[in-house]
Amino acid sequence: MTPLPARTPPCRRIRLGAVGALGLGLLTLLVLVGTFAPWVAPYDPEETTGAPFEAPSRTHLLGTNDVGQDLLSELIYGVRISLTIGFLAAVMAITIGTLVGVVAGSAGGWVDAALMRAVDIVLVVPFLPLMILLAAYLGPSFWNVILVIGVLVWARPARVIRAQVLSLKSLDFVEAARVLGASPGRILRRHVLPGVLSLSLAQFILAASNAILIEASLSFLGLGDPTAKSWGSTLYYAQVRSAFLSGAWRWWVLPPGLLITTAVLGFAFTGVALEETLNPRLRR
């Protein structure tokens, strides 16, 4: 962990730490469950192990779905898909976002203006309808979901990182380095990038939380990877089979949603805690 700056008052440090620790704890738990899914899950989620629409029982703790597959196992394996897609989409978004932010912030002039116009366009266009359009054309697949999320989530990080580059550039010691004759490349490498990369990490985690939520929405609309059983697609089938009209919603609808919320919260808590310690604009 990055050490906290001495200026932060102690009471605030503890509260931040608690939120961040809670987020990290949730994430660790999910990563462990996902890694050891074959040992944790009672069944193979692809196999028919019971009658269709079974209620929870000793053999199937969360009942079975419309084709007799164990729902609990489905959810446990779903951790892998949600976290992987969230991670990879966030990697893509942050790579684009950091690149755009650093280039815009250090180049200035018309390059900056043009890039920020692009950011504004992406921020104004309603993102889910755009994603639905793109996903419908590209066709549902694992990599397409990541691509669609990645190319639409980079705008906010780009803006935050550009602001960071600009504020770092105006600091006295950077000014001093410039006066002493340091080349723009050296200033970028030695003074600007270190401050940017730590912020990128916080933005990465926030983007991952966003990506998990979006993946769930896309899968729920039937636009996710059709071969993978993510939490969103479990809810898609629950919706198609009208699980919420019978008592089945308690074991078919409730658990996947709680898991999505847990994963998103885990990332969001960690990200917000990191951002508040790393981003000088948010520090009070």
Place this chain on the structure above:
Amino acid sequence: MLWRFLAGKGVQYALVLLFAVTLNFALPRLMPGSPLVFLAGEDTGFMTPAQRAQLYRAFGLDQPLWRQYAFYLANLTRGDLGHSFQQGRPVGEIILGRLGWTVLLVGGSLLLATLLGVVWGTLAAWRRGRPLDLVSLAGAMLFESTPSFWLGMIFIAVFAAGARWFPVFGAMTPGAGLRGVAHGLDVAWHLVLPMATLTLITVPTIFLIMRASLLGVLGEPFITSARAKGVAERRIMFHHALRNALLPVSTVFMLSLGYIVSGATVIETVFSYPGLGRLLFEAVLARDYPVLQGAFFIVTVSVIVANIAADLVYPLIDPRVRRAR
């Protein structure tokens, strides 16, 4: 200056519009295979080569790209969004029948969420660091992390299918033939659950902005000097701080429109609410590309229109934009 502010915004929205139009034009033509599949439907695969060639010419696909683009723009300005494969009707006509429901749902939720978010954010900022504030923050983050469609499903299960207080789907009772007040009540009754879901998803965004903005203003020197003068705490809050804190809320309010419309897309799907979002979902299921593109285009235009409306109101609230800038 006011005009420069509006001109800058105008350029930005024109670019967004250009982006949406160009994307709609490019997607069918960029995809592998014949663009006919996306423009005229999958039935074209079963046609004779002669029929296909004729259709190819009818859509102008034998023309150079720039002429196709000019043709496409000309059609758009005449309100021609193409024909639905599935329903055989003009896309514009289908969308027009759906737009009102989305405006009702999104507009209603937006007003309600803004009101609740501003009041709640003010209370939390006032009691900063106290239990009310901390519980509110945790609650806001929780609801921001909840998938909106899932919340809608739970609401249906509990309040519609379970308690039978509200209808399970739709925007009005089919075939009831109600008129006047009875019709209005029926529509309102169907609106309650979808609107509650969308409002609950939106309130945290407004709350977080409002709280942060108010805390920022409360740290400014003019608040300190008002305190030093002995102005009552309540008066500082409502006369000095709140007015200034509302400005950023109106800006971010605009930026979050795209987010709210996105939420409406999935919520309409869950409640089978006949708006544009549900139309998008139906078009995906039917692989009805012209409808998909048309709905995306109109949603984008609506967001831009709402943004322009907010931009025109902004100088009225903030005199600084009106005078110097």
